[in-house]
Amino acid sequence: MERRHRRTVRRDRARRLTKRGALVLLVILIWGGCVLAGFVLAKYIITPYLLSNRLPTSKVDKPTIAQPSEPVQQLPSQPRTDQPSQTPPPEAAAGTVVLPAMRLYKIQLGAFSTQANAEAARGQVQSKGLSAMVVQSGGAYRVMGAYTASQDGARAASAAYKRAGFETYVDALQISQRQVKTELDAKAVQSALNEGVKFLEEMAARWDKFYLGQGVLQVPPSQGIASALSRLSAMGKLDIAGENVKKLLSACKEVAAAGNSASPATMEKFMDAVNRYWFLTGDSRL
Numbered sequence: 001m002e003r004r005h006r007r008t009v010r011r012d013r014a015r016r017l018t019k020r021g022a023l024v025l026l027v028i029l030i031w032g033g034c035v036l037a038g039f040v041l042a043k044y045i046i047t048p049y050l051l052s053n054r055l056p057t058s059k060v061d062k063p064t065i066a067q068p069s070e071p072v073q074q075l076p077s078q079p080r081t082d083q084p085s086q087t088p089p090p091e092a093a094a095g096t097v098v099l100p101a102m103r104l105y106k107i108q109l110g111a112f113s114t115q116a117n118a119e120a121a122r123g124q125v126q127s128k129g130l131s132a133m134v135v136q137s138g139g140a141y142r143v144m145g146a147y148t149a150s151q152d153g154a155r156a157a158s159a160a161y162k163r164a165g166f167e168t169y170v171d172a173l174q175i176s177q178r179q180v181k182t183e184l185d186a187k188a189v190q191s192a193l194n195e196g197v198k199f200l201e202e203m204a205a206r207w208d209k210f211y212l213g214q215g216v217l218q219v220p221p222s223q224g225i226a227s228a229l230s231r232l233s234a235m236g237k238l239d240i241a242g243e244n245v246k247k248l249l250s251a252c253k254e255v256a257a258a259g260n261s262a263s264p265a266t267m268e269k270f271m272d273a274v275n276r277y278w279f280l281t282g283d284s285r286l
Contacts, residue, residue: 097190097241099281100197101177104204104274105154107145108169109161115141128164131264133271146207146267147173147274153208173274178281182241189242192228196248199225200277203255203270210262217266222256225249244280251276 109125109132112118118134118141125132125145133144145161148154151170158168182189202220210217232238232246251273258266 095181095183095186096179097182097186097193097245099178099180099193099277102173102175102197102201102274102277104147104149104173105151106147106171106173107154107158107161108171109143109145109166111140111142113140117141118143125161125164125166126264128166129264130161130164130166131267131271133268133275135275144271146211147204147271148211149201149204149208153211156211156213157207173278175278175281180241183239184235184242188231188235189245192232192249193245195224195228196245196252196273197277199252199256200270200274204274207267207270217260217262219256219258219260222253225252225256229253248273248276248280 110118110121112121115134115136121143122132122134125143131146135142135144145166145168146154146157148157151172154170158170161168199220199222206218206220209215229246229249232242232249235242238246251269255266255269255273258269
């Protein structure tokens with residue numbers, strides 16, 4: 001009996017040890033599975049998601065934008081156009097004015113979430129004797145360096161910023177065509193607007209030639225701008241469309257008043273005039 005009792009005790013003890021071992025093994029397997037699942041989730045799902053949604057630190061809210069240059073963005077090649085398009089603007093419906101489409105190229109130096117940081121960056125650029133302007137667009141304050149008629153001209157202009165130690169980003173500035181209503185003589189307002197758009201396109205083409213080393217800067221004739229302003233003034237009280245066209249022409253007049261000076265101030269006046277036209281069209285895709 002005693003021998004049988006001992007065998008029974010040993011079997012019970014073995015069963016208990018087996019159950020404990022199985023339980024420990026189960027806990028280890030569950031813990032290991034959780035660790036492995038967490039690793040896979042973090043590496044292949046969470047981390048790529050966070051990286052894909054991170055703002056590019058090279059362009060947003062840096063304490064300084066004087067950084068090593070990066071390659072200029074490659075854009076589809078466009079035919080060279082040293083002269084503005086001669087295609088007449090489309091016919092507008094009665095009581096409306098057509099704001100023609102415009103395509104230029106812009107040099108961007110940085111994008112900031114606050115105006116104060118953008119203005120500080122602008123000051124750094126101007127301290128190097130280069131043009132710069134802050135433009136609010138797309139929820140950010142962007143520092144622009146210059147506008148040109150072609151991608152090649154923009155690349156040539158950006159070289160000056162790179163030599164001064166600034167990053168540059170070249171992209172198209174596409175302003176879409178739009179129609180606006182007016183209570184004034186639509187044909188007269190359209191004629192005045194066309195003078196302003198023609199002046200801006202000619203000015204961009206001349207900046208292009210200057211940056212490409214094809215001569216000194218020559219400001220386009222401004223007689224058409226002066227005549228258009230006189231016609232608008234003769235209309236008396238203007239509506240919103242008329243006032244906006246008048247502001248655009250006044251900005252063009254300031255560019256013409258700068259004369260044949262390829263100074264940063266002249267480029268800034270030109271960019272201001274282009275920005276006025278961009279705001280006039282209500283286009284937010286700068």
